[in-house]
Amino acid sequence: MTTPTTPEELREILTNPNTTQDEIEQLIERDPNPNLAPFKSKLKVKSQLISQNIDDKWFNMVAREYRQKKYQEKIEGDFRGVKIVSEGDSWFQFPFLLKDVIDWISESDDYAAWSLDAAGDTLENMTSDLNIDKIVNAIIDKRPDIFLISGGGNDMFADGVFSELLNPFTPDLTPSEYLNTEFDKFIDEIIKLYRKLFEEILRRFPGVKIICHGYDYVIPRESGIFMGNNMRSKNIHNASLQREIMKLAIDRLNAAQIKLVSEPRFRKSVFHVDCRGAVNQNNWFDEIHPNNDGFKSVADRFKTVIEDIRVQKSLPVRLSTSNVK
Known part of the structure; x- marks a missing residue:
């Protein structure tokens, strides 16, 4: 492999479907700087020859381009599996250095996923009118069976x-009492955004099945930049208490999502993947991201829901179950 000296040369290598993971890891790495802000990819190029125009937006763009090339390769054959359009955060796209949910799903011959995902993205941005138009255009173009x-x-x-x-x-607060009234408002707002997205997609594409998910029980770390720092700012230092608070927060989010998809207007079209308990406590990459094995466990739960939809909801595709667990 030739050592790239420009962003264009690096992009050509990273978007080549034949580039191996070992080759990718020779070119980019996780930045160990602990002072970087959360939700930055923390990816950096190993070569000192390349420094300009390489940022999170660039890595997300290149990762999507790579996936979209793989998608085109797959469907150009006699593909009879499930076609998917996905939009999501770093659980769906952790560029290059982790094998995330969409990577594991796409590895199966039974699924082809057109990825719109971006590490660091928010649901608020995903459900903006401009971004919903992007999703709608992808659904029109790719004609998927499922939107994730x-x-x-x-x-x-x-x-x-x-x-x-x-x-x-x-000292006298119970774990649930640490989640204040602003947390209630936050959950209400998240559900409002999900409802907006579901209604708009189903209004235009009533035959498309939608799958959302709640997160697994993320694990705060005292030095963590996602949860640990926020809890330290509130003088919450006990590790057991931190984990109990996060368990309750994740349960509340999942419960609200499950209630939403159970509404009559969504019951036959929108489905929820319960990821709680999927990731072994030793299979976390950081506070909020599973490692490769952890993401595989999460992806397997998605596959189970997709298979249930195919069987119970007459999804118009044919596929084997050899890779579904």
């Missing part, structure tokens, strides 16, 4: 938002 959406985590943890959702440490 992953969002809400960045809305909760970016820019210190989570600290605003917590009451400060007080």
Whole structure:
């Protein structure tokens, strides 16, 4: 492999479907700088020859381009599986250095996923009128059977938002009492955004099935930049208490999503993947991202829901179940 000296040469290598993971890891790495802001990809190029025009937006763009080339390769053959359009955050696209949910789903011969995903994206941005138009255009063009959406985590943890959702440490508070009234408002707003997206897609494409998900029980770390720092700012330092608070927060988000998809207007068209308990406690890459094995466990739950839709809801595709667990 030739060492790239320009962003264009690096992009050509990274978007080549034949480039191996080993080759990618020779070119880019995770930045160890602990002072970088959360929800930045923290990717950097190893070569000192390339420095200009390489940022999170660039890495997300190149990762999407790579996936879209793989998608085109797959459907150009005699593809009889499930066609998917996905829009989501870093659980759906953690560029290059982690094998995320969409990577694992796309590895199966049974699924072809056209990715619109971007690490660091928020549900608020995904459900903007401009971005919904982008999703709509992708559905018109690709004619998928299923639309996947992953969002809400960045809305909760970016820019210190989570600290605003917590009451400060007080010895006599129960774990649930640390989630304040602003947390209730936050969940209401997230559900409002999901409802807007579901209604708009189903209004235009009543035959498309939609799958959303809640997150697994993320694990705060004392030095963490996603949850640990927010909890420290509220003098919440006990690790067990931190984890119990996050368990309750994740349960609340999942419960609200499950209630939403159970509404009569969505019951036959929108489905929820419950990821709680999917990731072994040793299979976390950082506070909020599983490692490769953890993401595989999450992806397997998506596959199970997709298969249930295919069987129970007469999804008009034919596929084997050899890669579904």
